[in-house]
Amino acid sequence: MTGVAKAIDGLRLEGVEAVGKNLLLRFEGGVTVRSHLRMNGRWRVGPIGSTGAGRPWLLLRGDTVEATQWNGPVLTLDVGPVRGLGPDLLADETDPAALVARLRRGDGARPLGEVLQDQRLVAGIGNMWMSEALWAARLSPWLPLANARDEGLLEALEWARSAMRASVAGARPVRAVYRRAGRACGRCGTPIVSRGQGDDNRTAYWCPTCQPVP
Numbered sequence: 001m002t003g004v005a006k007a008i009d010g011l012r013l014e015g016v017e018a019v020g021k022n023l024l025l026r027f028e029g030g031v032t033v034r035s036h037l038r039m040n041g042r043w044r045v046g047p048i049g050s051t052g053a054g055r056p057w058l059l060l061r062g063d064t065v066e067a068t069q070w071n072g073p074v075l076t077l078d079v080g081p082v083r084g085l086g087p088d089l090l091a092d093e094t095d096p097a098a099l100v101a102r103l104r105r106g107d108g109a110r111p112l113g114e115v116l117q118d119q120r121l122v123a124g125i126g127n128m129w130m131s132e133a134l135w136a137a138r139l140s141p142w143l144p145l146a147n148a149r150d151e152g153l154l155e156a157l158e159w160a161r162s163a164m165r166a167s168v169a170g171a172r173p174v175r176a177v178y179r180r181a182g183r184a185c186g187r188c189g190t191p192i193v194s195r196g197q198g199d200d201n202r203t204a205y206w207c208p209t210c211q212p213v214p
C-alpha cells in the first residue's frame, strides 16, 4: 500500500542510519526508506525463516538473516535528505549552542515540553528525556519558550544529550520524574505531578517546586 516493498524489491541494503528516532534504510540506487516506530512499532532481526505468523509491514531478507518490521506507523520512501527533521541531538556535528538558536525560531508561546519534542527543531528527544532534562535544568515543561533563558535551554539540551548518549551506551537511566507522579522529588521532597501536554497529549512529569511557572 505504501509502495515501499515494490520500490526496494531486489535491491541491496547498503546502510542503516539513525536520525533522531527515524531509521533510514539506504538501498542501492539511492532509494531510502524512512521508518519511525512511534510507541508500538518494532524491528526484529533473526535467522532466515524465523519470522512466524502475522502480518509484518516489511520483510527484508538476506542470505542468512531477515529483518521484519511490525506495527510501523511510519514507513515511507524518501528521496534525498530527510526533509523537515531538525539536527540529531546525538550527532557529533550537532552543536547544542546552535540548537538553542534554532529552538528560538519556534513559536515563543509554546511550552518547553512541546518545543523540546518538536522533531523539526531538534530530532531525538521523546517524552521521558524531555521530562528528565527539564527537571535537571529546573525548567517547567509549561514554561513558554520566550520566558526561558538561553543558559537554561542549553543546560537542558546538554543534559539530554549526555544522558541519552549514556543510555545508548548501555547505562540504565535513573529517573527523577518520569512516571513518578505522586512520589517525592529527589531534590526537595515535593510530590511529582503529571499532566497531558500538546496535540499528542503526551504526559509531562515535573516537580512544581523545583520547576515553577513564573
Ligand SMILES: [Zn+2]
Pocket (backbone or CB within 6 Å): 185, 186, 187, 188, 189, 190, 207, 208, 209, 210, 211
Ligand atoms: Zn523538587
